[in-house]
Amino acid sequence: MTQHFPTRQLRFFLTAPSPCPYLPGRDERKVFAHLPLSDGAQVNDALTQVGFRRSQNIAYRPACEACDACVSARIVVPQFQFSKSERRVLERNEGLTRHIVEAEATMEQFDLLRRYLMARHAHGGMSDMTWPDYVAMVEDTAVRTHLVEYRTTSADGGPGDLVACVLVDLLADGLSLVYSFYDPNQPKLSLGSFVILDHVVQAKLQSVPYVYLGYWVRGSEKMAYKARYRPLEVLRPGGWVAYEEPVEGPELSDEQE
Missing domain, CATH: 3.40.630.30 (Gcn5-related N-acetyltransferase (GNAT))
Incomplete structure (x- = not known):
């Protein structure tokens, strides 16, 4: 079943490259969005299905340009x-x-x-x-x-x-x-x-x-x-x-x- 959530509430941002904590010699980047207060649980559910993780009120996932080693x-x-x-x-x-x-x-x-x-x-x-x-x-x-x-x-x-x-x-x-x-x-x-x-x-x-x-x-x-x-x-x-x-x-x- 396809999940729908109000994407108009979400603004996605991309971090600058930084050293990868898991694979030496590589850089990591992440895409993230702030979870809305009104229906954060439902949005978190939907974003988890497409590979995001939660940290406080932020949902993020890897967005590295030359590496796809991280998988949910x-x-x-x-x-x-x-x-x-x-x-x-x-x-x-x-x-x-x-x-x-x-x-x-x-x-x-x-x-x-x-x-x-x-x-x-x-x-x-x-x-x-x-x-x-x-x-x-x-x-x-x-x-x-x-x-x-x-x-x-x-x-x-x-x-x-x-x-x-x-x-x-x-x-x-x-x-x-x-x-x-x-x-x-x-x-x-x-x-x-x-x-x-x-x-x-x-x-x-x-x-x-x-x-x-x-x-x-x-x-x-x-x-x-x-x-x-x-x-x-x-x-x-x-x-x-x-x-x-x-x-x-x-x-x-x-x-x-």
Whole structure:
């Protein structure tokens, strides 16, 4: 079914070239538009179908002149069968509890994010994120969104330490993982993989067909893990198609996140 949205409300802009964070020696450009406050959720749904991602109240997608390595990727939930290694990831995290909370930033979340960034992306574009930046990332939105917190269980049976968190958009046809972060000192739990797999579980329970993973970048080790979740669809010029290349590499681990 073709989706329609009020394009007259949208003005698209093109960024200047800047160094690509995924492929050394290349430049990136993005096209972006501000999501309208009145029907931002519907516009976000429609733009996601044509390869855009959301950051706060901005929808963007790559518009590089000499490279098309970045492609949108989504897990096809109804046909997804958990592999042995994926089931082990879920089993290792059975002691965690999931809590859906409003899209409101907390200092506890921000502290976890800072530890994650310093351990995993110390030289990345988000490494200098401040508290106001984080508040804006979480709260500056006009779409259907929430946070999912994953916690240990305390001695008295209540919620314990926050070990993982993810910002999730609720789309008409699935769940879009906007940004996730986790305790970098728990590598045996494979928390990055667990967050994705748990949302496949939730999508199955909610009977929605897709979990959107953002961009998979061919040739980028940082993004290679996304191609391991099968069945996977990627967005090509003619529309969404099945990604069928062989799965290569070791079993799931946080080293892929």
